[in-house]
Amino acid sequence: MTRNPPAAAAQSERLDKELREAPRTVILVGNPNVGKSVLFGALTGKYVTVSNYPGTTVEVTRGSAVLDGSPWNVMDTPGTNGLTPMSEDEQVTRDILLWERDYACLQVCDTKNLRRGLLITAQLAEAGVPMVLALNMADEAASRGFQVDAPRLAAVLGVEVVPTVAVERKGLAQIQAALPGARPAKLSVRYDQAIEEALAVVTPLMRETGGLSTRSLALMILGGDDSLRAHLEATLAPAEREQVEEARRRAASRYPESLRFVISKQRLAVVDRLHDQVVVRGARSAASDLGRKLGSWSTHPILGVPILAGVLFACYEFVGVFGAKVAVDFLENQIFYDRLVPWFEAAVRFLVPWKAAQEFLAGPAGVPFREHGGFLVGRYGLFSMGLSYGMAIVLPIVATFFVTFSLLEDSGYLPRLAVMMNKLFKRMGLNGKAVLPMVLGLGCDTMATMTARIMETRKERVIVTLLLALGVPCSAQLAVVFAMLAGVSAAAAAWFAATIVMVLFLVGWLAAKVIPGRGSDFVLELPPLRVPQLGNVAVKTLARIEWYLREALPLFIAGTLLLYVLDRVGGIAWLEQAAAPVVVGVLDLPRQAASAFILGFLRRDYAAAGLFLHYEPFVKAGTMTRAMEVEVVVALVTITLFIPCIANFFMILKERGWKTSLAILGFILPFSVGVGATVNQLMRWLWL
Amino acid sequence: MPAVVKRMETCPLCGTGFDAEGQGCRPSCPMASGCRVICCPSCHYSFPQESGLAGKLRGLLDRRRAAR
Numbered sequence: 001m002t003r004n005p006p007a008a009a010a011q012s013e014r015l016d017k018e019l020r021e022a023p024r025t026v027i028l029v030g031n032p033n034v035g036k037s038v039l040f041g042a043l044t045g046k047y048v049t050v051s052n053y054p055g056t057t058v059e060v061t062r063g064s065a066v067l068d069g070s071p072w073n074v075m076d077t078p079g080t081n082g083l084t085p086m087s088e089d090e091q092v093t094r095d096i097l098l099w100e101r102d103y104a105c106l107q108v109c110d111t112k113n114l115r116r117g118l119l120i121t122a123q124l125a126e127a128g129v130p131m132v133l134a135l136n137m138a139d140e141a142a143s144r145g146f147q148v149d150a151p152r153l154a155a156v157l158g159v160e161v162v163p164t165v166a167v168e169r170k171g172l173a174q175i176q177a178a179l180p181g182a183r184p185a186k187l188s189v190r191y192d193q194a195i196e197e198a199l200a201v202v203t204p205l206m207r208e209t210g211g212l213s214t215r216s217l218a219l220m221i222l223g224g225d226d227s228l229r230a231h232l233e234a235t236l237a238p239a240e241r242e243q244v245e246e247a248r249r250r251a252a253s254r255y256p257e258s259l260r261f262v263i264s265k266q267r268l269a270v271v272d273r274l275h276d277q278v279v280v281r282g283a284r285s286a287a288s289d290l291g292r293k294l295g296s297w298s299t300h301p302i303l304g305v306p307i308l309a310g311v312l313f314a315c316y317e318f319v320g321v322f323g324a325k326v327a328v329d330f331l332e333n334q335i336f337y338d339r340l341v342p343w344f345e346a347a348v349r350f351l352v353p354w355k356a357a358q359e360f361l362a363g364p365a366g367v368p369f370r371e372h373g374g375f376l377v378g379r380y381g382l383f384s385m386g387l388s389y390g391m392a393i394v395l396p397i398v399a400t401f402f403v404t405f406s407l408l409e410d411s412g413y414l415p416r417l418a419v420m421m422n423k424l425f426k427r428m429g430l431n432g433k434a435v436l437p438m439v440l441g442l443g444c445d446t447m448a449t450m451t452a453r454i455m456e457t458r459k460e461r462v463i464v465t466l467l468l469a470l471g472v473p474c475s476a477q478l479a480v481v482f483a484m485l486a487g488v489s490a491a492a493a494a495w496f497a498a499t500i501v502m503v504l505f506l507v508g509w510l511a512a513k514v515i516p517g518r519g520s521d522f523v524l525e526l527p528p529l530r531v532p533q534l535g536n537v538a539v540k541t542l543a544r545i546e547w548y549l550r551e552a553l554p555l556f557i558a559g560t561l562l563l564y565v566l567d568r569v570g571g572i573a574w575l576e577q578a579a580a581p582v583v584v585g586v587l588d589l590p591r592q593a594a595s596a597f598i599l600g601f602l603r604r605d606y607a608a609a610g611l612f613l614h615y616e617p618f619v620k621a622g623t624m625t626r627a628m629e630v631e632v633v634v635a636l637v638t639i640t641l642f643i644p645c646i647a648n649f650f651m652i653l654k655e656r657g658w659k660t661s662l663a664i665l666g667f668i669l670p671f672s673v674g675v676g677a678t679v680n681q682l683m684r685w686l687w688l
Numbered sequence: 689m690p691a692v693v694k695r696m697e698t699c700p701l702c703g704t705g706f707d708a709e710g711q712g713c714r715p716s717c718p719m720a721s722g723c724r725v726i727c728c729p730s731c732h733y734s735f736p737q738e739s740g741l742a743g744k745l746r747g748l749l750d751r752r753r754a755a756r
Contacts, residue, residue, distance in 0.1 A: 032729040112705040409700035535749040543742035
């Protein structure tokens with residue numbers, strides 16, 4: 001594919017000729033979104049060719065440039081976070097560096113995210129690639145008070161380091177002058193003895209490829225890079241391959257984590273030291289010794305568990321107890337039902353002169369709104385039910401949850417939570433990378449389903465989509481679940497939590513067994529722990545509340561409208577009757593729960609809010625019986641395992657297609673009821 | 689089209705700074721229209737962009753910080 005216009009065919013031909021004749025190549029490498037393509041454009045000018053890298057759908061752009069009086073090929077590669085690939089894009093970049101010969105690498109680094117860029121620099125140094133480092137977006141970094149001592153960095157690395165502002169072509173001339181003299185960086189990483197011993201076995205067995213050093217290839221192999229399997233099979237004898245595998249197994253047995261993780265961690269430690277040496281002021285890699293220690297404890301296999309439990313308990317106390325009890329009680333009763341609903345009803349009666357219209361909108365005068373079917377104020381009124389669900393019951397709970405989530409983000413604990421959950425998810429038959437969509441699912445299952453794209457294989461994407469739809473409650477639902485659990489005993493809450501974890505475990509494990517394929521590692525850079533800034537937390541929370549109001553509230557109103565119409569035509573009674581064999585007969589729930597279940601398809605939290613309202617008087621009066629607690633657990637289990645919301649179902653449809661979506665739906669609906677029924681029987685048998 | 693405002697953002701999960709343009713909700717999402725959720729190009733974490741009221745509060749806080 002060629003992107004240049006037809007009229008420029010002559011220039012295109014000239015470019016092809018230049019590309020064929022140019023003796024050397026510049027390869028641009030860098031993290032995603034660092035300005036590589038802008039720098040590529042500045043180096044090459046207008047005419048470029050864009051073609052798919054052989055055997056892939058990943059595009060690689062080529063152009064030409066004159067450097068030091070000679071023609072050069074210039075290649076722009078897909079953004080990458082390292083030379084051990086975790087996606088097809090990253091593999092293309094690594095393969096280009098691996099198979100091209102006689103090239104100079106121009107690493108483009110975002111100065112604001114220097115640490116991430118230096119992680120690639122360290123790998124290029126290990127690979128012995130001749131390079132020049134462009135510290136791009138230097139102006140933005142400076143404006144944020146982040147300055148890098150480029151001469152010092154150049155002295156430590158032993159390569160040219162050029163601060164650039166690609167969009168303004170600043171630094172371009174220095175890069176053009178530096179590239180012909182590009183040389184390998186001097187930064188070397190000394191790994192643990194176990195890894196160095198394995199490297200001593202594997203490195204001599206690696207064949208030179210022209211692009212990357214044999215030590216670099218050996219590190220990729222030790223890190224479990226499956227994309228090099230074909231290369232190994234083509235270049236090593238079976239006995240040599242066995243030697244490599246044995247060295248890898250021996251080294252891996254020395255660590256509880258994967259070798260890829262250990263190698264990345266040790267490389268990052270070297271990068272951190274370099275980072276602290278060259279960052280003049282602004283964000284240093286860690287705030288304090290205490291921050292460093294806390295950061296390390298929070299991902300420790302043993303110490304991390306009580307920290308995780310403490311964090312989850314604090315979340316529960318704040319969201320489940322403060323948000324769901326204090327805030328909901330205040331907003332729902334004191335603000336909504338005692339003031340806003342009567343005011344709104346009075347306003348309707350004042351503004352609408354016709355009695356019939358008044359009765360249609362706000363019901364007969366003097367009758368409590370829960371006992372009539374007014375359109376705006378009534379049992380299923382848009383104001384008295386739709387808005388009160390959205391604003392008085394769910395909003396205070398999700399707002400406290402969003403505050404918690406923002407605190408977790410701003411403190412730097414959220415990625416550590418992902419690391420801790422990684423270990424748990426691995427036991428569920430998921431690969432570590434699945435942590436991200438799963439954690440994101442705690443925010444919104446719809447966007448998390450989209451994020452399942454980061455999984456490498458279809459198998460992984462289907463498993464993640466299934467588990468998200470099945471058992472990961474979104475923030476709004478989680479908040480209402482917290483609220484409901486706050487009203488029952490600890491034992492009942494434990495029944496709920498254990499059931500959901502077991503179901504996720506079992507379904508994930510079974511799906512991983514049934515669907516063939518392989519997993520991969522999860523490597524996430526951990527920012528330092530820091531004290532959250534209240535201003536930041538407020539802004540993040542507000543942004544999420546705005547998002548919630550835009551997305552959820554219209555569905556709440558639509559759900560109420562549907563209920564209103566069903567109520568008017570006698571549909572609710574019919575639905576309750578039709579669903580009674582399942583809701584009452586199988587799940588032992590009150591008949592009224594049927595409408596909550598059916599509308600749960602619009603949003604799970606809508607259904608949960610309906611149940612919350614049903615049991616709230618008993619919780620407040622302290623008259624919840626054990627049988628009621630069983631009902632709450634059974635209802636919550638069934639609703640949690642239900643499809644999250646209509647938006648999520650459409651997303652599954654878009655992402656996975658009709659067949660898989662219907663298969664997921666066909667599995668989830670009977671499965672959720674089946675698990676609910678089993679929990680009901682077990683609890684009544686063992687607990688009542 | 690997503691209602692994402694073009695400006696620099698920092699990922700709350702991995703700390704990557706990135707240009708929000710082109711990182712908005714994908715059109716495959718049924719609720720993408722007007723959606724302010726953006727996606728980190730580095731770790732794919734999604735979060736709502738601080739625009740609207742939150743953007744105004746952010747501006748106010750930034751101005752107060754600058755004045756100090």
